[in-house]
Amino acid sequence: MISPDAARNVVGIIGNVISFGLFLSPAPTFWRIYKARDVEEFKPDPYLATLLNCALWVFYGIPVVHPNSILVVTINGIGLVIEGIYLTIFFIYADAKKRKKAFAILFVEILFMVAVVLGVILGAHTHEKRSMIVGILCVIFGSVMYASPLTIMGKVIKTKSVEYMPFLLSLVNFLNGCCWTAYALIRFDLYVTIPNALGAFFGLIQLILYFWYYKSTPKKEKNVELPTVSRNVGGGNVTVSVER
Numbered sequence: 001m002i003s004p005d006a007a008r009n010v011v012g013i014i015g016n017v018i019s020f021g022l023f024l025s026p027a028p029t030f031w032r033i034y035k036a037r038d039v040e041e042f043k044p045d046p047y048l049a050t051l052l053n054c055a056l057w058v059f060y061g062i063p064v065v066h067p068n069s070i071l072v073v074t075i076n077g078i079g080l081v082i083e084g085i086y087l088t089i090f091f092i093y094a095d096a097k098k099r100k101k102a103f104a105i106l107f108v109e110i111l112f113m114v115a116v117v118l119g120v121i122l123g124a125h126t127h128e129k130r131s132m133i134v135g136i137l138c139v140i141f142g143s144v145m146y147a148s149p150l151t152i153m154g155k156v157i158k159t160k161s162v163e164y165m166p167f168l169l170s171l172v173n174f175l176n177g178c179c180w181t182a183y184a185l186i187r188f189d190l191y192v193t194i195p196n197a198l199g200a201f202f203g204l205i206q207l208i209l210y211f212w213y214y215k216s217t218p219k220k221e222k223n224v225e226l227p228t229v230s231r232n233v234g235g236g237n238v239t240v241s242v243e244r
Contacts, residue, residue: 162213
C-alpha cells in the first residue's frame with residue numbers, strides 16, 4: 001500500500017507538470033511582442049502579480065519556513081524564472097512610460113519581499129509561526145488573484161458567449177486546482193488548501209458556464225490575447241485579458 005508521503009509526492013509531481021504548462025500559456029503573446037518589437041496594448045500587471053505570488057510561495061516552501069514542501073518550491077521557482085523572462089521581454093519592447101511604471105511596481109514588490117523575509121526570519125523563531133505568517137500572506141494574495149476570473153465569467157454571462165474564455169485553459173485550471181488541493185489534504189496544509197480549493201471551484205464554475213453558453217456563442221473569430229497564468233502554489237487561476 002502506498003504511503004501518504006509517497007502519494008503526496010506523486011500528486012505534487014503531477015501538479016508541477018500541469019502548473020508548468022499553465023506558466024507557458026502566455027508564451028505566444030510574448031512571441032508576438034518579440035516579432036512586433038512592440039508591446040502594443042498588453043499590460044504587465046498580471047505578470048508582475050504572478051511574480052510576487054511565486055516569490056511568496058517559494059519563501060513559504062523553503063525548509064526554514066515550512067519543511068517538506070520542496071514541490072511547492074520547485075514549481076514556483078520555475079514560475080519565477082518564466083515570469084522574469086516575460087517581464088524582461090516586456091521591458092525591452094515597452095515605451096519609456098510603460099517601462100517606468102512597470103519598474104516602479106517591481107521595485108515595490110522587491111522591497112515588500114525583503115521586508116517579509118527579514119521580518120519572518122528575524123521576528124519569528126519557530127516553523128509554526130513562520131509558516132503561519134507567510135501562509136496568511138500567500139492566502140491573501142492568492143485569494144485576491146483568484147477573484148480575477150470573476151470578470152471574465154461576468155462577461156460570459158452578460159454576452160452569453162464563451163469566446164473570451166477558452167475551454168482548454170478552464171479545464172486545465174480546474175484540474176490544477178484539484179491536484180494541488182489533493183496535495184494539501186494528504187498532509188493537511190491549510191494555507192495551500194484555501195487558494196487552490198478556490199481555484200478548483202472557480203474552474204468548475206467556468207466549465208459549467210462554458211457548456212451552458214457554448215451553443216449561444218457566435219461562430220466568428222476574435223483577436224484575443226492569450227491568458228496569463230496567476231500562480232498559487234503550483235496551482236492557480238487563469239485570467240483572460242482581451243486585446244483591444
